[in-house]
Amino acid sequence: MHTTDSSPRQVCVLGAGIVGLATAWELAQAGMQVTVVDRAAPGQGTSGANGAQLSYAYVQPLADPSIWLQLPHLLLAKDSPLSLRLRLDPWQWAWGLRFLAACRASVSARTTARLLQLAAESRAAFDAFRAAAAVDCDFSATGKLVLYTSEAAFAAARRQLALQQAMGTRQSAVSASDCVAIEPALAHYAPRVAGAIHTPGECAVDCHALCLALAERLRQRGVQFVTGQAVERLQLRGGRIAGAQLADGRVLQADAFVLALGTGTPALLRPLGLGVAWQVPVYPLKGYSITAATLAQGDGAPRVSVTDAARKVVFARLGQRLRVAGMAELAGEDWSIAPARITALQATARDVFPQGGDYAQADAWAGLRPATPLGEPVIGRLSGAPGNLYLNTGHGALGLTLAFGSAQRMARLIGQRRPTSAAAPAACSA
Template identity: 75%
Template sequence: MTSVHPSPAHVCVLGAGIVGLATAWELLQAGAQVTVVDRGPPGEGTSSANGAQLSYAYVQPLADPAIWAQLPRLLLARDSPLSLRLRFDPWQWAWGLRFLAACRGRVSRRTTVRLLQLAAESRAAFDAFRQGTGSDCDFSATGKLVLYTGDTAFAHAREQLALQQSLGVQQSAVTPGECAAIEPALAHYAPRISGAIYTPGECAIDCHALAQRLAALLRERGVHFITGQAVTRLQLHGGRVSGARLADGNVQTADAFVLALGTGTPALLRPLGLAVAWQVPVYPLKGYSITVPAGDGRAASPRVNVTDAARKVVFARLGQHLRIAGMAELAGEDWSIDPVRIASLQAAARDIFPQGGRYDQLTPWAGLRPATPLGEPVIGPIAGAPGNLCLNTGHGALGLTLAFGSARRVARLLTRARPASAAASAACSA
C-alpha cells in the first residue's frame, strides 16, 4: 500500500545521535530544509562511546537459535554477557517473548539478508559522505576477526559464514595460526582459539567524533539545532503531526517529522495507540565500554578489529586509543555504570591483549542501544500513525553501521519526487 503526501520542504528530525544526524545529512542532500531537536548535545547519548566497529558484513542478529542452549547461563550468571533484570514492565516482558520467538533459524536467516542489504547501502552512503567531506575521525579499514573458543560455536559460525558467503560477502574461516598472522597481538591467545571468521573489508571509526563532525557540517549548511529540549509529545491535527511540543512549552512545527530518538521513541508513540506502539518494539539493551590509551609495539595493541564471540566483547583501535565494548542488559532506562561490568571488560581485555593498553587509565561508559526483538531497525512510516511521520530507530548494536543506509532510505521516502505534473509530490511507502 502506498500513500502520497506533498514533498516536505521542512523536515524536523527528533534525535541527534548518529542515526538522527545521518538522517539530517541525507535529507539536506535531497533538498529539504532540516531542523534537529534533542534533549542533549549532538552525539552525547548512546553514540558517544559505542563499540566503534563498522560491521558491514558480519551482521548476525542477536536473536539466533544458538541462544536457546546458552539461555540458562546467559540469564543467570552474574558475569554473563547477556543479562535480564526483571522489572514490573509489560513492555520488557513483551520484548523478551518476541525476542525468544525470533530465535529460529528461518527468522535469523531472513533478518541477516535484510541487514546485509541495508549495510551495503549504508557503506555506499557513508563512503560518499567521508570522501565528499574529507572526514577522518580515526577511521580505519583493517578488517575484523570474530574469535571462537569452542568447537560447537565455531561450527555454528561456519554455518552463518556459508549463508553470508552465498549472499556475496567476502569472509573466510581461519585457523588460530592464521589469526596470529593477521593480528600479531593475538599470538599468545591463539592456542585458546578454535578458529575465527575473518572479514577483510570491515572498518572502525570514532562515532562521537563523527557525530561532532556531522553536526558542524550541518550547521555550516544551515541546519537549525534545538538542543537541551526534550520532546514531550507529538501534536496532531487533521490526521498529521502538526508539531513537536518541547519541555519549555514551545512547539516545533514542520511539514514532516522523523523519529530517531532511539530508546525514547516508544514513549512518544504510545499516546497514538497500542496498535501503533506495538509496531515499534524498541527496548533499551544496555551496553558498556572502556577506552584506554593504546599499548606500544606491533604485538601489543590490535590494529585489526576483534570480537570475542563468547564474551560478546569487541575491540577497536581508534588512533592512539583502544575501545573495548560489550555486554547486553535488558534493564530498562538505566544509565548507571555497573563497576562489575567494567571490571569484566577490563579482565577480558587483559586476557586477550595483556599489553593492549594502559588499563589502569580507563574511561568507563554505559549506553542504551535501541533494540528490536528481530534485530532489524524500524524505518519509514507505520500503519495507523500520522502520514507525515517516519521512523528511524531500533538499530541495536548496529546503529553506527546502519546509520547512513537507513538515513538514505528515509530521505528517499520523504523527498522522492513523482514525475510530470506531480513533481512536487513524494511517495511514502507504508
C-alpha cells in the first residue's frame, strides 16, 4: 500500500548484500517499514567471501595516475592481477574510457577525500550497529600492512600516504624489519619487502556471517524478506516508481525504492532512459578468494591484515581461517570460477605465508564487485529519474568498508535522519 505522506514510510530495498542489508537496518532504525528483495539469500552474492578487510583509512582509488605506467604489464602479463576480456559491450568500453580519464592526480585526490569522509561515517555507524546488535562475526581490529616490493612503488605509496595524512588519517611508512615486528608471520617474506604502509586502526570481519546476523536482526525488527525472486523491471506510473515486478509476476509496492543490487543495477535503470543509466556507470570487476583453515600451530597465519600491493592480493584473519582475495577481471556478468586464478591465489599465499593455512583444501569463490570509474559509490537520487527512486551502489572493492556509512546517508535522504557522530577528517568533503 502507498501512503500520501511526503516522508516515505514504506521502503523496498532491492538487494540483500551487505550494502542493501545495512541500508535496511538504518531505515528500520529510522522507523520505516522495510522489505528486502533479492534473487538469492542474504549475503550470497558478492558479499559471500570478499576480502573481509575494513579499510577505513587506506582508500586509494583504483583510478590513479600510477595506472598509466602499470597498464602494459597489467593488460599483457600472464601473471597480471588485472585481466581485460574485450566484449561487444558498449557499456564495457564506455566504462574503460571513463576509468582512464579518471586516472589523474587531481581526480584521485578529490575521490580520496570523499572516500575518507564516507569511511569515517561508516566506521561510526558500524560501531553503533555492533553495539546495538551484539554480533561478533570474527571481527578484529589488529591493523593493516600494505606491502611494496619495489622502491618505486613504495615511493608512490608514500606520496599517497602524505595526501591521506593531510586529511587526518593515522598511518605511517615502515621498513621491512618493522613489518616483522608488527606481524611476525612476515619473517619469511620480509627480505623481499621494500617497505610498507601501516594503518594500526584497520579492522576485518566475516562479511557473509555479518550479512546473516544482519538479516536475523532485521527479521526481529519486523523487516520483510522476499528472496529467490529476481526483480525483472520497475513499473512507472505518474512519473514515479509504482512497483517492482518480480520474476513470478508479483508486483511489490512501496513509497520509495532503493537500488542496492550491485552490478545488476544498470539493467534495471536502462529502460528509464540512457540519461538516467549513464549516471550510474557500474561495471563488474570480478574478484576471487580462497578461505583456508589455519594450521594446527597457528603461528604462520597473520593476525594483522596484509595487502600485497604488487599482486593486489589481500589477507585477512577470520578466527581460525585465513581469507586470501584479489584479482580484477573486466569480463562482464561472469560468475564462473577460473581454476588458474585460484591456483594463482594459492601460490601467492604459499609465497607470502607458507605456513598460513591448508591452501590445498581451501574453499574457492568468485564475485563481481560493482565498480565505478572513479571508485566512488553512487548514493542518492538521479537527475531525470523518478523522485522516489534512490541509488546505493558502485562501492567496488570497498563495499564492506563503506556499507554502513552509505546506508546512513540513504536513511537521512529518505527520512531526514541525523547522522551518527563521526570523527571525520576535517579536509574531507561530503
